[in-house]
Amino acid sequence: MTATTFEHYPENVGILAMEMYFPSRCVDQSEMETFDGVSAGKYTIGLGQEKMAFIDDREDIQSICLTAVHNLMEKYNIAYTDIGRLEVGTETIIDKSKSVKTTLMTLFGEHGNYEIEGIDTTNACYGGFNAFSNAVNWIESSSWDGRYAIVIAGDLALYASGAARPTSGAGVVAMLIGKNAPIVVERGLRSTHMEHAYDFYKPDMHSEYPVVDGKYSNTCYLAAFDACYNRYMGRLGKALNKEKPSMDDIDYLVCHSPYAKLVNKSFARASYNDFLKDPENEKFAPLAGFKEVSYAESLENRDLEKACVGMTKAGYAQKVGPAAFVPKQIGNMYTAAVWSGLASLISEVDSETLKDKRVLLYSYGSGLAASMISFRITGSTDGIKQKLNLRERLAARTIAKPEDFAEAMAIREKTHNVRDYVPSGNLDHIASGVYYVEKIDDKWRRFYKRKD
Template sequence: PQNIGIKGIEVYIPGQAVNQAELEKFDGIPQGKYTIGLGQTNMAFVNDREDIYSISLTVVSKLIKHYNIDTEKIGRLEVGTETLLDKSKSVKSVLMQLFGDNNDIEGIDTVNACYGGTSSVINAINWIESSSWDGRDAIVVAGDIAIYDKGAARPTGGVGAIAMLIGPDAPIVFDSIRGSFMEHAYDFYKPDFTSEYPVVDGHFSLSCYVKAVDHCYQNYSKKYTGDKNKTVGLYDHFDYNAFHVPTCKLVAKSYARLLYNDYKSNPEAFEKLIDSETRKAIDELSYDASLTDKLLEKTFVTLAKAETKKRVDPALRVPTNTGNMYTASAWVSLASLLYYVGSKDLQKKRLGVFSYGSGLASTLLSVTVVSDISDITKVLDFDFKLGNGRKIESPEQYVAAIELREKAHLQKDFKPSGSIENLASGTYYLEEIDDKFRRKYSIK
């Protein structure tokens, strides 16, 4: 099979969000911390009417509908999520309800923080390249409900899901070289089954992310250049870059961090760009100190500013308006890039995708757009989904929704009471959980 890649994308964004500037006021936080400091504009949220089964059912049913998919022609279906409702039963098995008589579908759920979707994408590519491939397409689903306990991490929540149709002869083709970095770290994890909230060491998780950016770029580069000390060159190699987006600010810093790796690979090229005093200070940093050093960060963020605006900002338009979607985040960032740059300007362009999951697992991969993608951008329809397609609710309503979720957690014999008013047509929602924890849904 040739040109294995993405043939269709559907993104689910909930019917309500809270404005981050309103949240700053409500939380009594200095103005600008969430909006400028973290780079976030609106945060999507759901009440007790939606869960990982419902949002996955919503996004996959819409993918099937909008791309007219013959469900018999799907041979693999995988889900990446870290929003667990069950320690045994998969989300994938729930989604089998959408595939009619087709029960011959490989794939299951993959869990590791925000990385499960990317692992599922890699599995789908590998299956299509393998001797067991039967000619059918794959669907990869990634989605999460990202919510945090009260405190500093709360404004970095969000909700969303993506479903991608993956197969041969695609307009968005996966390049064969990837670079990964995996390591043991307790930066963000969910050891407490009685709560939906993670345990998070916030600032440590940011430096883990930056370290992963370094190693993935170096590992990706060395497979291209054949030299472990030589990077591919950020601007030469990638036309655009999408990232896992915990906050848009971290992404801007991480893009600049790639440029720092280019500097380390070829310092002479930066002689005229960075004064010698700054270079000396940067060169003297230990690796660990370099991960959080403010002078280094500022130097490269400033150097990369214009290119960040051109090559990364379109990938942040959706994330700044939804917040973190965990497993879906890197892929929705790619979808944002596709939508806001548009088919014409993306022809023959290479797009980097950096995926990070705490704990930790990370990969830098790339795709090349080889033909028209306007059918895909039309379905994405982000202007509507982020505009008239949803409602901006008050911080009070956001907190009330989160409280409903807390009450619903781990319940059986339960009827959710949250409003279904904001749900778009075609959205699945929870009707009840019976005495055996079985969940029943309706469609708006």
């Protein structure tokens, strides 16, 4: 695309503000290893996770989204009447018809704003990215009325007892989208890959837990990464007038994080894709022996994976490490996971260092849907970093016992889809300014309160 293609669009559309909510309680993954009777390091080294956030029956998808949006509006002093679109990405479904967005409208109705476009988007962990795309596309369309958009990506990542449970977590990210943003979407640089797969899905309406084929899901994730990465690099090459663009042209990488080790493998995988385009380059010498490996075999070849991880270790620490910090501390958040990585990057790297840098973001949702876009940091991110205050807030959480986590999961199992119910969770675990479920009446209608 030529530069003139974009002349009629608002300038520098992207992220103006970010807020993140996560539960006040978490468990240490090393303690979970002991509790589950697995080998030391299985979760902390094997998965690369450190802590895992969890909630009981006092919070649900709507309460955590209410908290995130309310806090975003308060921290940035945004007028509720200045919002013209509200998009929610989530796969945590508590109603098969009524969207989470409609519940969030209670916040805006109090200020007389009922004209807000957007509803929920659902496809595993990809919903948040699609919600973001809808918001950006609205601002760049003839439908835009000049107001801001808010994107909410959030989930409760819950698994049945077993191998997948340590990849649980909970969190939500809310973002203000508009023009003249410091975190700008690079136009014309995006790629998408979609196909049909049963790697992770939720067919049982009587349970919050998914059906997961873990090994297959990892393969799907990496294959979709390859497809998006190669398409993106093709477009970046044209934009830069460069024959062989590579990860050298990317300053930071943010990936959807079901668990940290998979993100590590993705970054390493990029080097393999770069090698295939430039096999004679000396920097790829450690991969020379894998030139004839078939593509299908490459996805599961442990020797290739080890070689790629080894040669990209230093690059990972610099380009991926800052974005991996927060997901390691919270666990999987489904739609929020990739955006929590972006929030982590903004929080871990100072604004001056980020200035003019290119940030590549990869979103993956099982089933499957995946996209890759890039941002340019064109303005100061200091304000966002200060308001997120992630390091201090994460450190202030209560470290609960694994038994408390197991009890909370048991409560949720027993009370899933109940009606005429008052939650039993202790309100001491609800922090000030956080919304919680007050009751569910005999018609399944949910009522919320904000803790003073």
